[in-house]
Amino acid sequence: MKICSKIPAHKGNAREVDIHGTRYAFKHTLDNQDRVLYVAEVKNPKHQEVLLNSGDFYPFDPNDERQAVLRREEKPKEETSPATDLGFDQATLDEANKLLLGNVQAVCTGVSKVSSGKVVLAAIALEQKGTNRKGVLQVLNTTVEGLKAAGKLT
DSSP, X not given: XXXXXXXXXXXXTEEEEEETTEEEEEEEEXXXXXXXXXXXXXXXXXXXXXXXXXXXXXXXOTTOOSOOTTOOOOOXXXXXXXXXXXXXXXXXXXXXXXXXXXXXHHHHHHGGGOSXXXXXXXXXXXXXXXXXXXXXXXXXXXXXXXXHHTTSOO
């Protein structure tokens, strides 16, 4: 059975857990929605039970709607349109919000898939207005600098 850890890796791409003398490496994995998960194959039913009963682990399902590790909470939609406040159209903001749902690693992966540099700029504005995560802002600002240097964003 594949099991996910709710606890992120501290260093590298794996979190190691020992259960009764057996070491399991929960490795960095992306699910079907490109969310970051830490997954290990656990064959021993007693070890599965220990992990699942701890509250820090759950069965892996690539289509699961459960929140991924360190996933940013979605905020309820405000009655006023953020497009007006930030100067971006709603489609750009929707794409930027989708980019910001993941942790820093997911944002790193996601910036290469955005439709335009405007999405990255909108993501910066939303992140500064919302949770203001330093690592995410560094990734987004570095991406903007790269786009400007390549002449793809003015």
